[in-house]
Amino acid sequence: MKNDHMEFYPVGAPDEYLTQIGRVVEIGGRQIAVFRLSDGRIFAALNQSPHPKGGPLAEGIVSGHYLYDPLYDWKIDLTTGLVQAPDTGRAHMLPVKVEDGQVWIGAGELQTTA
Template sequence: MMMKETMVRIKLTDFDSLPVGAGQAVTVNGENIVLFRIYNGEVKAVENRSPHRKGGTLADALVSGKFIYCPVYDLKISLEDGKVQAPDTGEVKTFKVEVIENEVYLQI
């Protein structure tokens, strides 16, 4: 018998309050996450931690399309899958986000 996965939505913020092209840090269940409202209207979420071995946060990352650039180490990171683009390496955790009636939810 297959178990049905239960999806939980946690409201994070209002869509209109998210700045376009800038990060907004939130904490959910002890996890530090940064939301990005990108120029096409989508909202993406990744862990607020640079994949660089020396650390740092991504809340002040520069946004370019569906990528962000680490503000300290200039790593190019995909907001789609969290992977650092070559020639650099690394990865950050991504989170599923949904916008429903002007409210932004994290799906867990």
């Protein structure tokens, strides 16, 4: 599905994602961490910590709309991708929409960089 020059890929129904538990899906050979918050909102990011040493994000702990990096305990705002002070950085967030009982992730740029 294309939307404003962005390619969206189906990754399952919302209820396939456990609340506050990250899940990895693959799009274009890249791992995407998907999170469903307790309020039902769904967010997606590259499964790569913004920490200089990297690491997975999907294994992090979700509280409210924040993700706590599983290796470095960085607090990441899932609505913006911004790492909270005193740390700095930004997770690579991807657009998400839910339509017709399906979660769609906008990841067109991943196809060209994978």
